[in-house]
Amino acid sequence: MNTPKPATELDVAFTVNGERVERRVPVRQNLADFLRDTLGLTGTHVGCEHGVCGACTLRCNGVIVRACLMLAVQADGADIVTIEGAATGNYDGAIVADLQREFHQRNALQCGFCTPAMLLTAAELVAARPQASREEIRAHLSGNYCRCTGYQSIVDAVESVCRSRSGT
Amino acid sequence: MKAPAFSYLRPENISQAIDFIDIYGDEARWLAGGQSLLAALNMRLAAPSVLIDINGLSELAGISVNAGKLIIGALTRHREIEHSPLVAQHASLLALAMPHVAHAAVRNRGTFGGSIAFADPAAELPACCIALDAEFVIVGRGGERRVRARHFFTGLYETALQTGEILVAAEIPCARDKGRAAFRELARRHGDYAIAGLAVQAAVEGDVLRDVNIAFFGVDSKPVLAEHAASVLEQGAATPARIEQAQHQLAQDLAPQDDVHYSGAMRMQLARVLLARAIGDLVNLETKSAAR
Structure with missing residues (x-):
């Protein structure tokens, strides 16, 4: 052997x-x-x-x-x-760039520690199911802790990108 | 923390994997998806001297149907099961359970066989396999053997797998026409391990249930088949009164212990509530009244 x-x-x-x-x-x-x-x-x-x-x-x-x-x-x-x-490349049709803009607009971060991972996690959902409901957004983000925002503004930001990309 | 030092082997086929485990025995651990094992290593809860990485063994991955059985390879990722039309058609219980198995990033990498072999008492898939009356296919130096899911889980993180063996697949009888499934769990955060939960598979005609398999998880050191409650439910129409009787009978099936998080009495109460909700799901009962 x-x-x-x-x-x-x-x-x-x-x-x-x-x-x-x-x-x-x-x-x-x-x-x-x-x-x-x-x-x-x-x-x-x-x-x-x-x-x-x-x-x-x-x-x-x-x-x-x-x-x-x-x-x-x-x-x-x-x-x-x-x-x-x-955030800089053309990997997903600028989904991450859209999410970054909405996170900024809606104060969806404070310290920023969770943000890179939050963006990549959200981007997977936006790419696969832009029609996702708020409940589905919460379920998809459930594996990412944020200790600053209370999540509401993060869900708002992801929902906003979903809506603009699914045309609803 | 960081994982303790170990060394690493990457077999090219199952035969070589068995050669490796023969040499290192209990010193070695199989590394599949790593979503439990690498966490345990990082927390220094385990310190194997060798990891045998089976991720390259593509013959262990995949979902197929053969001779009335749904066959799920041990290395199949949770994500693939979650989105599989074959699973949705032939074992819808797994499709119901899958969104509750950890989080998206973990399901992308975690494997079916890994969850079964790790045998966490609060994990969803072991209970589903018991409710579906699955059989596990195990390979070792001496050849292949099969163990029914209900005999496979022997204790806290303990299974019928012997040193030198590897779990290669689960074989699940395809659901028949009247087959229906229900799945319920309670967790503090979506995707966390359950406080209590159950998987149910039954033949349903109107409000009459037959061949009822109810498997609870998170309530004992291993998943538990609730046979007394099931036999009550097989005695006639699933009326609120009969469901209440089944809830009562759970005292014969379960004996949850107090732990640092919850009392046994609380877990028993949750098990009863979840049982009523799950049976309500099967027969489309208004579950709010039956849950009391």
Whole structure:
């Protein structure tokens, strides 16, 4: 039996915001820490580190995931988009830009810690179901904590972008 | 916190995965979606020396129908089950439950098999599998075996899986014509683990229920099949009086313990209320009166 030795470091290659990244990473490092500490992309925030607060949410192969519950080595071959890419690139027809404008208009942030992840989470809903009701918006955002706003203004902002994009 | 140090293996097929687990045994853990395991590692609640990452084993993922059974591969993501027309058609109970399983970002990565094998007592899918009378397909060095869901969950985070084995799929009998499902849970925040909840599968004609399977979660160290309540409901039309009798019979099925969050008595009361609401869903009863 030809058994590979368990690794403590591995070479990985993946795409981050459209740019190819090749690095050797410790296997125990999570994706959020790799993006922040190695690539300097600090828009992916680290809050609870066990999947509850949602602050580390990013897009992996087109869907949102928790970067604290994914190892950097598991991103090998993946297409990763962080808030830095989503806010400036053309990944989703400027949904994130629309959301940013509405968040600003409606005071849907105060300290801003939850905001990058909140935007990426909301963008997934706006792209998939712009006809979503307020209740569906709340359900979709339920995995993202905000300790400043009380959520009302965030739901208002997301609803406003949904309405303008679904033409209702 | 950060995960403790471990080393990492990425098998290319199931046979190699079994080779790896044979070598490392209890020292190793399977890494599927990681939505519970990596959280446990970050909280230092677990410290395996090796993680065997099975995410590359595409033969473990997917949903199909064969010989009257809906087959869900262990590595199928919650998101795929949530949106699957096959699941909606043949096991609508899972489609009802799925929006309650954690949050969107977690469902995008978490796996069906991971939730079953982790066996959190407050998780939705183990109870659904019991109510659907699913069978789990398990592979190990000695070959393949099957375990009925109702015999699979043996205690707090404990299952019939032995060291050296891997869960590869669930086989669920396709719902027949009269088959209907109901799902109810109470949680502090949408998507959090339930305080109490239940999954119900039954054959429904008018207000008469047959072949009633009721599985509760969040009320004990493992999901519980409420057989006494079910047998009451099978005795005739689901009138408010009969539902009340079934609520009463739950005392024979459940014995929730006090814990740091809630008293056992409160959980029992919630279980009774949820039972009435779920049966009301099945027979389109006005559940407000029956819930008392």
